[in-house]
Each structure stands twice: as C-alpha cells, then as structure tokens.
Amino acid sequence: MTGVKHQKWWGWGVEGIGFDPEGKPAFAPFVKKQIxxxxxxxxxxxxxxxLDVPAPIIDGGLREQLLGIVGERFLLDDDLDRIVHTFGKGVRDLIRIRRGDLRRVVDVVVYPADxxxxxxxxxxCVxxxxxLIPFGGGSNIVGALEPMPTERRTVVSVDLGRMAKVLEIDDESGLARIQAGALGPQIEEQLGRRGWTMGHFPDSFTxxxxxxxxxxxxxxxxxxxxxxxxDIVKGLRAVRHREVLALRPLPSTSSGPSVREMILGSxxxxxxITEAWVNVHRVPEVREIVGYFFPDFSxxxxxxKEINDSDAHVTxxxxSDANETQFSFATQRAQRGVKKIVMGSMFGYLKRRGWDLDQMCLSYIGFEGGRRYVKRNQAIVKEIVKANGGIVVGTGVGSVYxxxxxxxxxxxxxxxDRGATADVSETATPWANLQNLYDTTTEAxxxxxxxxxxxxxxxCHFAHSYHSGACLYFTFALPDTDAANTYANYDLVKRAIQQNFMxxxxxxxxxxxxxxxxAPWLDQDISVAGTKLHRVLLEGADPGRNFNPGKILHDGKPGVAMHSSDAPLPGGVPGTPEV
Structure with a gap:
C-alpha cells in the first residue's frame, strides 16, 4: 500500500525467506550435541x-492533522502495521511476540515523504x-523501538521508508547526501550506478x-x-520541534563539544534524522576475502594485533574461536567431489603437523584496491599468519563468508521456532585485555x-580492529525445554555476559x-557522572519527553521500559529488564 517493504512481524527478513537445513547434514547433529x-x-x-492487539489511543484532532500532512495512504493504524512498528528483532521481542505479550503498542504509523x-x-505531535518514535528497517535488537509500557499518551511511529534517495554526490570531495530512510541495498545500488560505495556493511545491512x-x-x-x-558521517540534518538541526559536511571542526557526536547514538x-552527508569511495578494482586457519584462538x-600494527591495510x-569455527562448518553444505578431497587432505595435513582440530580457528581477512596493492597486502598478511602458526586456506573459503x-x-x-533461545552480546576493549575478556566471558x-x-x-569472534583495541562478538544458545523458565534462564546468561564486560x-x-x-549497565560503563551528563542533555533538549522516552536512560530505576524487578543484577546494578 505505502510502497515500503517491511520484515515479517514475527522474525527476521521478509516472508518466504529463512534458514533451510536441507543439504547441511552436520547442522542437526551439531545442535543436538551442543545444546x-x-x-x-x-x-x-x-x-x-x-494476538490480542490493544486498540489504538489517538485523539481525533491529532489523527486529522496527521492525515492532512501525509495523506490517507500514508497513515496506517491497522493491527499488523502497528505490531511491525512496535518491536525490533531482539530475542526478547520475538519471545514476547510468540507469547502474545504485547504491552504497549504504537497507535499510528505515518510515512512522511520529505x-x-x-x-x-x-x-x-509535540x-x-x-x-514520536522514528522507524527505519526495524532491525534493532536492544529494545529501542517499543513504547514505555506505562505510556498513556498517543504513540506515533514515524516510518522514514519513503525517504530513501541518494540526493547528491560531491565527486571531488568524496561525499554523498543521502536520505535517512534508505536501506543498505538501496544506498549501494544508487551509489554503485556512479561508481561509488559507502563501504558500510553491518550484519543487518539488508x-x-x-x-x-x-x-x-x-x-x-x-x-x-x-x-x-x-567516522563515515560528516554532516546531517535532524528535525526537532519547530526547528531543524543542520550540520554541514566538514572534514573536521573545533566548534565546541561536538553536536554531531550528540546525535550519533541518540x-x-x-x-x-532526515538525511546525512557521508564519506563515499570509488568501487575498488579488486575485492577479495581470504580464509586462514589458526591452531587456536590465542x-x-x-x-x-600484528596485522593491525604492520604496513598491511585490510578491510x-x-x-572465530573454536566453537564458532565448528558452528561454521556445521552450517555449510555437504562437500562433494574435488572440494571434499581437498578439504580432507588439508585436515589430514594439519593433524600430521600436530594440530588439535577441535581447537582450530577460522579467520577471514579482506583486501581491496588495485591488483598490485592487494597482492602486496596479502603477502604481508601471509607472513604474519605463518609466523603465528597459521596457514592460508584461500579465497574459496572467503567466498563462503x-x-x-x-x-x-x-x-x-x-x-x-524449534525450542532454543540464541542471542548475541558484543563489546570492545584494548588489545592488552582481549584474551582476558574472552576467557572470563566464556567462563561467565x-x-x-x-x-x-x-x-x-x-x-565468539574477533572483529573491527582499531589502533588501541578491537571488538569481541559473543553468541550464546540454550534449549527452551522448560517453558516456565525460558526467559529466566536466558536472562541469567545474558546478564552474566554483560556484567562480565563491566x-x-x-x-x-x-x-x-x-x-x-x-541501560541497566550504563552507570558502570560511562560512570555515574557520565549518565548525569546524558540526562541533562536529553531532558534539556526534550523537556516534554516526546522523543522516544525511556531509551538509553530510563526515567527512574533501570529496566523500567521493559518492566523491572527490585532484585539486583550481578555486580549490584539495581533492576533488570523482564519479559
């Protein structure tokens, strides 16, 4: 009706697309063994x-105003659209949808054109x-889309899906002005027509x-x-009550505390946010992902670390640690013919070298640029990999990634859907602490x-290198065989991991x-003084609490946006999100 496509209401991606274990004979035995x-x-x-979807709460006068702004076609208040715009794709979201635990649902969805x-x-609305709750692709997994359960005012979801254009490209500066509602594939398709790429590909890209x-x-x-x-966003525009925040695309500035940084993560x-100026780059001549094996995660x-410190430049x-490596193998299609022979020979060779294949770790490293440049970087990386006991597997494995x-x-x-709960927790820490953080988190x-x-x-896998450190990305799963304790068990594990980060x-x-x-861990993460600064900024900029209240900082004790208990979290943090 609106021309904007959404993910399915009960899970990731669009209807008709999902994980198919057919042709992956190792997957079911792997899951059976592990959980x-x-x-x-x-x-x-x-x-x-x-689902028992509560009726919308909206004053007739406001509804007529919104109709006059976007038109009848682009104001929706049917149950399906309201559910789609209430939940992200986090595990808590999906568990609650499956239980019919809806609490507070957005009342109306509007699709502005500009x-x-x-x-x-x-x-x-103000x-x-x-x-007002802005809505993009609906892929959020940290509870940033749902209204406060105690909210009695009208909740309007502002879907920016019609605002999906690359408006202009500054070829000389390597900048593009893009509307905020553009999905990853829409951005890359429009930029690619003119030989450019933004180069930003999160897991949720599509x-x-x-x-x-x-x-x-x-x-x-x-x-x-x-x-x-x-790093990519250089300027932006954001609509506030009766004003527009406009930041020009400057390479750098010393204009006091960064307003751009205030909007980032807000x-x-x-x-x-309605649009942004972003860095763009010419599509590289060569792009290759090369696979490597290491004898262990350490x-x-x-x-x-050595690659990061070297003259090599990688994308x-x-x-992956040993467990994630085994998971990757378990989700691959059955190998046949020459590929099966080659991989069997390789594993046999590694065994003869004394490798414990249960501890083996799979690595992917990406290279982009001119052919000579890519080859030079690959040669540097190869020497570092060999010096650390690893081997080059090749671009075939990289293409699987x-x-x-x-x-x-x-x-x-x-x-x-089959009785297991799986979730992710990602973090970052200095290089000197990576091994300790990995060890303590897996133990927790x-x-x-x-x-x-x-x-x-x-x-777990390591990713996203920086000068001083990197990201560790943990995934965990547990069976859902005890319906009464499903959420309690999941929450126990999730909280243990997050608290270990702190x-x-x-x-x-x-x-x-x-x-x-x-939010329950923010005081520990940025200090109480840091959350005070956040609170002064958010309350001062939005005294009426009209813009997505309850996110980042809760009003009152942590966890209130998801309901809370008085039981302390591990480490003494009061309150915990509950389903």
Missing part, C-alpha cells in the same frame, strides 16, 4: 490471529503531547537504514578500512548455564546501541 535439542521437528511460527512533512508531523545506523552508532564488516558510522531522543588474536579482520554473512539471524529464528556464560541447570553453548574493562555495547536492553 541437546532435536531440530528435525518442524517449526511452528506464531499466528497473527492469535523533511517538510517530518517537520509538520513532529510539530503536530504540540499534542504525543510520543534490513537497516542510514538513519538507524547513525542513531545506534553502527559498525560495518569492513570497518577496518571505512571506519564506523561515526536513538531518536534528540530528534528525527594465535589468531596475536596475528590480528576485514576476523577470527561473503555468501553467508547476512544469514545468521535466520538461524536464530529457526532455532527459536558457562557458569550461568550451570546455574540455570541447562546445556548451553557460547562462541567487570573486565570493556563496554556495554560496541555497535548495537543501548535502547532499554543495555
């Missing part, structure tokens, strides 16, 4: 007709004391927008070359599995944002 779950049974997705309409919507990337401080897979979204609390971490630097890089969320939904997860008396699985010199989130999911 004791039989995934051969068919999944049972929820039925929309089983910044002028966004301004009119914002002004009308003056009617309504709540279902996330420029505005969403900015609002959550996103990081893409190729950040080693292109930087995080904070999750809709300081206004609605060897891989040492190699990544991707990633190492490219083909599968956006598929992991589908596996999570597949498992959820395993201790939580034991406390929950459940058979769980945790895996106890071991890491951050609460590297690139997923805060929302309501990570």
């Amino acid at each position: 004791g779950l039989d995934v051969s049974k068919p999944g049972i997705p929820p039925k929309f007709e089983d 910044e002028t309409q966004v301004q009119a919507v914002v002004d009308a 003056e009617a004391d309504a709540v 279902h996330s927008t420029l505005g969403g990337w900015i609002a959550t401080r996103s990081t893409g897979m190729q950040s080693d070359k292109y930087g995080d979204i904070a 999750e809709g609390r300081l206004g609605i 060897s891989g971490l040492r190699a990544m 991707v630097s990633r190492v 490219d083909s599968k890089k956006f598929q992991t969320p589908y596996i999570r939904d597949f498992l959820l 997860a395993r201790a939580a599995f034991e406390k929950a008396r459940t058979q769980g699985f945790v895996m 106890d071991n010199a890491a951050t609460v989130s590297h690139h997923h944002g805060v929302g309501s999911e990570h």
Whole structure:
C-alpha cells in the first residue's frame, strides 16, 4: 500500500525467506550435541490471529492533522502495521511476540515523504503531547523501538521508508547526501550506478537504514578500512520541534563539544534524522576475502594485533574461536567431489603437523584496491599468519563468508521456532585485555548455564580492529525445554555476559546501541557522572519527553521500559529488564 517493504512481524527478513537445513547434514547433529535439542521437528511460527492487539489511543484532532500532512495512504493504524512498528528483532521481542505479550503498542504509523512533512508531523505531535518514535528497517535488537509500557499518551511511529534517495554526490570531495530512510541495498545500488560505495556493511545491512545506523552508532564488516558510522558521517540534518538541526559536511571542526557526536547514538531522543552527508569511495578494482586457519584462538588474536600494527591495510579482520569455527562448518553444505578431497587432505595435513582440530580457528581477512596493492597486502598478511602458526586456506573459503554473512539471524529464528533461545552480546576493549575478556566471558556464560541447570553453548569472534583495541562478538544458545523458565534462564546468561564486560574493562555495547536492553549497565560503563551528563542533555533538549522516552536512560530505576524487578543484577546494578 505505502510502497515500503517491511520484515515479517514475527522474525527476521521478509516472508518466504529463512534458514533451510536441507543439504547441511552436520547442522542437526551439531545442535543436538551442543545444546541437546532435536531440530528435525518442524517449526511452528506464531499466528497473527492469535494476538490480542490493544486498540489504538489517538485523539481525533491529532489523527486529522496527521492525515492532512501525509495523506490517507500514508497513515496506517491497522493491527499488523502497528505490531511491525512496535518491536525490533531482539530475542526478547520475538519471545514476547510468540507469547502474545504485547504491552504497549504504537497507535499510528505515518510515512512522511520529505523533511517538510517530518517537520509538520513532529510539530503536530509535540504540540499534542504525543510520543514520536522514528522507524527505519526495524532491525534493532536492544529494545529501542517499543513504547514505555506505562505510556498513556498517543504513540506515533514515524516510518522514514519513503525517504530513501541518494540526493547528491560531491565527486571531488568524496561525499554523498543521502536520505535517512534508505536501506543498505538501496544506498549501494544508487551509489554503485556512479561508481561509488559507502563501504558500510553491518550484519543487518539488508534490513537497516542510514538513519538507524547513525542513531545506534553502527559498525560495518569492513570497518577496518571505512571506519564506523561515526567516522563515515560528516554532516546531517535532524528535525526537532519547530526547528531543524543542520550540520554541514566538514572534514573536521573545533566548534565546541561536538553536536554531531550528540546525535550519533541518540536513538531518536534528540530528534528525527532526515538525511546525512557521508564519506563515499570509488568501487575498488579488486575485492577479495581470504580464509586462514589458526591452531587456536590465542594465535589468531596475536596475528590480528600484528596485522593491525604492520604496513598491511585490510578491510576485514576476523577470527572465530573454536566453537564458532565448528558452528561454521556445521552450517555449510555437504562437500562433494574435488572440494571434499581437498578439504580432507588439508585436515589430514594439519593433524600430521600436530594440530588439535577441535581447537582450530577460522579467520577471514579482506583486501581491496588495485591488483598490485592487494597482492602486496596479502603477502604481508601471509607472513604474519605463518609466523603465528597459521596457514592460508584461500579465497574459496572467503567466498563462503561473503555468501553467508547476512544469514545468521535466520538461524536464530529457526532455532527459536524449534525450542532454543540464541542471542548475541558484543563489546570492545584494548588489545592488552582481549584474551582476558574472552576467557572470563566464556567462563561467565558457562557458569550461568550451570546455574540455570541447562546445556548451553557460547562462541565468539574477533572483529573491527582499531589502533588501541578491537571488538569481541559473543553468541550464546540454550534449549527452551522448560517453558516456565525460558526467559529466566536466558536472562541469567545474558546478564552474566554483560556484567562480565563491566567487570573486565570493556563496554556495554560496541555497535548495537543501548535502547532499554543495555541501560541497566550504563552507570558502570560511562560512570555515574557520565549518565548525569546524558540526562541533562536529553531532558534539556526534550523537556516534554516526546522523543522516544525511556531509551538509553530510563526515567527512574533501570529496566523500567521493559518492566523491572527490585532484585539486583550481578555486580549490584539495581533492576533488570523482564519479559
């Protein structure tokens, strides 16, 4: 109807696309071994007709104003659209949808065509004391889209999906002006027609927008070359009540505390982002992802540090630990013919060299540029890999990474439909602390599995190198065999991992944002004084609490946006999000 496509209401991606274990014979035995779950049974997705969706709360006068701004076609208040715009794609979101636990649903969805309409919507809503929540691709996993459960005012979801154009390109400066509602594929398709790329490819690339990337401080897979979204965005525009914040695309500035940085990661609390100027680069002549094996995770971490310190320039630097490596093998299609012979020979060779294949770690490193430049960088990396006991596997394995890089969320939904809960927690820490953080976090997860008396699985990969450190990205899964304790067990593990980040010199989130999911740890992450500064900024900029209230910082005790208990979190943090 609106021309804007959305993900399915109950899971990741569009209808008809999901994870298919057919032709992957190792997958079911792997899941059975690791978490004791039989995934051969068919999944049972929820039925929309089983949901009891509360009626919308909206004053007739405000509804007429919004209709006058966007038109009848672009104002929707049917149950399906309201559900789609209420939840992100986090595990808590999907568990609650499956249980029919809806709490507070947005009341109406509007689709403005341009910044002028966004301004009119914002002004009308603030003056009617309504709540505004911006919506991009709906891929958020930290509870940044859902209204406060106690909210009694009208909640308006502002879907920017019609604002999806690359408006102009400054060829000489390497800058592009892009509307905030553009999804990743829309951006790259429009830029690619003129030989440019933004180079930003987060896991959510196909279902996330420029505005969403900015609002959550996103990081893409190729950040080693292109930087995080904070590095890429040079200027932007954001609509506030009766005004537009306009920041020109300057290469650098000393104009006091950075207003650009205030908008980055603001999750809709300081206004609605409508467009941004971003760095763009010419599409490289060569792009290759090369696969490597390391005998263990520690060897891989040492190699990544040396590559970061060397003269090599890479686009991707990633190492999976042993568990994630085994998971990757388990999700591959059955090998046949020459490929099967080659891989069998390689594993036999590594065994003869004394490798423990259960500890082997798979690594992917990306290279871009002219052919000579790429070959030179590959040669430097090869020597470093060899010096750390690793071997080059080649671009064939790298092509598997490219083909599968956006598929992991589908596996999570597949498992959820069959009785397992899986989630992620990502963080960053200095190089000197990476091994310690990896060891303590995996141990914290395993201790939580034991406390929950459940058979769980945790895996990790290293990614996103910086001068002083890098990101560790943990994934964990546990069976959902005890319906009464499903959420309690999941939450126990999630909290143990997040608290371990705080106890071991890491951050609460590297690139997923805060929302309501990570807010309970913010005092520990940025200090109480830091959260005070946040609070002064957010309350001063939005005294009426009209812009996505309850995100990043909660009003009152942490966790209130998801309901809370008085029981302390591990480490003494009061309150905990509950389903």
